[in-house]
Amino acid sequence: MPGEFSGEFKSWLRKFPHRYAVTSGENLKDLKQVAGHFQKLSKLASELSPKTMTVVAVGGGSVGDFAGFFASVFKRGVRLVHVPSTWLAAVDSSHGGKTALNISGVKNQIGTFYPADKVLLVRSLLMGQPEIRVKDAMGELAKIALIDGGPWVRRLKRNSLVGSDLLWNFLKPAIQAKMKIVDQDPREKTGIRQVLNLGHTVGHVFETAYGWPHGQAVSQGLFFALEYSVADGALKSRDALEIYDLLEKKFSLAREWPHRPLSARRFSDLLLQDKKRSNGNQITFIFLSRIGKPMRRSVTVSNILREARRQGVVAK
């Protein structure tokens, strides 16, 4: 009964002495908008002591990125609590400490590493989300399951849950799996954390080129990465088929290639915009050799481009 819980949640929100409403979306993260927001926020916080104040960010990914960034730099850092209101934020973006702002439409050019002191997962809030939001999160849940492959993934395969029930029941082990990797490389220094980028390299290209929601873009980027892993010889075709079956049955994910392939130029430009690229024309691409075995490998842009042509993502 989301309505009922939603009222309860609203009255919880009203208990906070200072509230600041924003409109979610990438526009919120635009650096040009930020000065105005920060001015108002700092006025709101002017009577509070930075030692004891807490920023509580209630919202989806964009709100978390924005509020997390604010908390990380206001008075050089104040307490931060995330209350993700979307499944995508609950399963992925509110964990791991990345905050982000955009510059002139280029995503996440500015940011900090600033883990929240607490992340509150509110069942009623998440269960009240429309079904389309469930789909948004499935790509990230599938991604972390494929990367980790621990006992929880076997439990996930065996049971009959789907949709929001699947998400809620596997939120905890999925987050733990992500944090196991983040904790080994919290500030992305050693490269270990890059495995979480599985599906994202080409996913980000889709996101910008087609304006797809992040979740959808990542799911499709995941299919690209799996196909690439097969073509590369890293992943056996038989294992790939099993994975595709899992993606379809448990996560309701299917390959939906864009109708309009990209030009080679556009594809490479977007690839190189991705901030995680290594030197020059080399890109660290995450392959999968089997469930639980991601592999980082440096490949050239022309190599990915050839594969993108083969997969029909780039015009031949």
Added chain:
Amino acid sequence: MPGEFSGEFKSWLRKFPHRYAVTSGENLKDLKQVAGHFQKLSKLASELSPKTMTVVAVGGGSVGDFAGFFASVFKRGVRLVHVPSTWLAAVDSSHGGKTALNISGVKNQIGTFYPADKVLLVRSLLMGQPEIRVKDAMGELAKIALIDGGPWVRRLKRNSLVGSDLLWNFLKPAIQAKMKIVDQDPREKTGIRQVLNLGHTVGHVFETAYGWPHGQAVSQGLFFALEYSVADGALKSRDALEIYDLLEKKFSLAREWPHRPLSARRFSDLLLQDKKRSNGNQITFIFLSRIGKPMRRSVTVSNILREARRQGVVAK
């Protein structure tokens, strides 16, 4: 021969593939200006890999604060090198990792802890500074000498150097003394780092109220803190006289109280704006009980106000 060296330094600067000039001063640190600068800077950096790029900040305190902040958040952090061009930045602000921006004229409301990978101290650059800049830095050099009181302070007392020669020769031990404290509390969590605030609590009030340069404001704040320490019984009058003698002879610092005392209201407002205050009306004030023995103590605003009246800083 500063002219000659300045030419040499200029040609060193010309070797950098990407340069970006800014006008120094507090205006540079205004959050409203920052979006425009960051847009241009990110365009300049668009062809560079964040893994290998380095921001080299050449300038005084405001340039270091601004460029340090940019380096700390661009692509979630890139390499940073400081080349302080003022004595004040060389002795203090380029060390310890604090970056800062202002919101609506309120100083350092936004910032990060982001130590530079290297700080290059260029003798010719510093020695070429006009004498007024030397005076700016003396307050901070005196402050760290009073806080640390190590063997280098005895060497400093004994020798006959003054002005820029004194600064250059004691730059290294002064920085080491600061870093010994910073390393114990790099993100100002335990409070140990607060001792570096000696002279700054009231110094910041002077800085805003009278528009004094930071260096001058800190020197006068130091005199305030010493007088307060005597009044409080923490510092013996005899020891205070010896310190005043040192401040005058070695650092050319004298007490120059403002002609126009502040109103109690204005003084308290400015005190409470200081971001290092503790809860409510309590402020952590740094006293000195003798050279090398700073003391953190929580005092009420009305307590400081009474002392400010006594010292003639606030109107009676």
